[in-house]
């Protein structure tokens with residue numbers, strides 16, 4: 001190499017490009033589980049069951065009872081940018097499904113071994129990527145199995161050898177889905193275990209769902225909070241949720257946030273709520289928050305993060321301020337009620 005001579009630029013092989021991109025979409029075992037479960041939800045499933053071996057490195061299996069996949073689509077199912085959910089770029093503005101890029105399944109085939117078993121009403125078949133689809137006995141829905149995740153990414157695999165680590169993240173993920181989608185039953189277990197670590201049944205009460213997933217001690221200490229659509233000052237959004245009271249004491253904040261039914265993170269909102277708790281209930285300053293925000297679809301940009309974990313919102317500051325004052329007045333009222341109770 002001589003400094004006077006620039007290095008030659010060449011085009012990367014498609015397989016290299018795909019594997020690099022896949023590493024961004026599927027960052028860790030729990031990201032694969034999230035993509036698979038979101039596919040199950042997009043397929044209108046009412047039951048989603050997850051089995052995990054070795055923290056997801058050996059096996060991730062997601063079975064659902066959704067609408068299944070057409071036989072004729074199986075050959076392109078695991079190619080990059082193949083989707084049944086999006087056609088035009090403009091559709092992104094009004095997208096309701098959680099998937100839209102057609103990258104998740106493809107990505108998994110670049111960093112693991114994928115087997116798909118699916119049945120659409122009246123048809124039975126099994127789609128193994130390399131082979132022709134073969135008929136097999138299956139119940140309604142789809143089962144996707146990812147084996148040997150990151151087998152071809154040595155460094156990444158090593159990072160996750162401490163397998164209990166991602167399993168707890170997977171349990172946490174399923175718990176979050178379960179308390180939002182209360183009309184879907186979820187389970188999550190370790191391969192070979194008879195007991196499930198998450199087991200939710202369909203219910204009409206969010207509080208019951210939280211009770212069964214997070215335990216009675218959490219559920220007992222929650223208060224309902226909402227900013228209804230009818231509130232004129234909130235014309236751009238609606239919020240409802242359950243937030244912990246002064247009796248709930250924990251080491252860290254749990255914030256389960258859904259925006260337009262998408263499980264997302266919003267650090268700014270979480271901080272804003274923590275600040276209110278610290279100022280109002282200093283002894284219970286690490287709250288449990290479940291919150292569902294509904295916004296006009298065109299006010300949310302869902303395409304800002306490769307894992308779709310963060311979304312960006314129009315009027316974010318306004319929304320955060322509104323929620324902050326709603327939380328504050330809820331906490332103040334409950335605090336006053338408590339003081340009053342203690343005095344009488």
Ligand code: ADP
Pocket residue numbers: 035039040043064066067068069077082083084085098099100101102103104105106142
């Ligand atoms: P995306 O979800 O962005 O469309 P994916 O790679 O996750 O991309 O999935 C590709 C396509 O495979 C989906 O658009 C959907 O049609 C189909 N699919 C994947 N998982 C399931 C499932 N569990 N049930 C039914 N269809 C599925």
Ligand code: MG
Pocket residue numbers: 035038039098099100104105
């Ligand atoms: Mg998807």
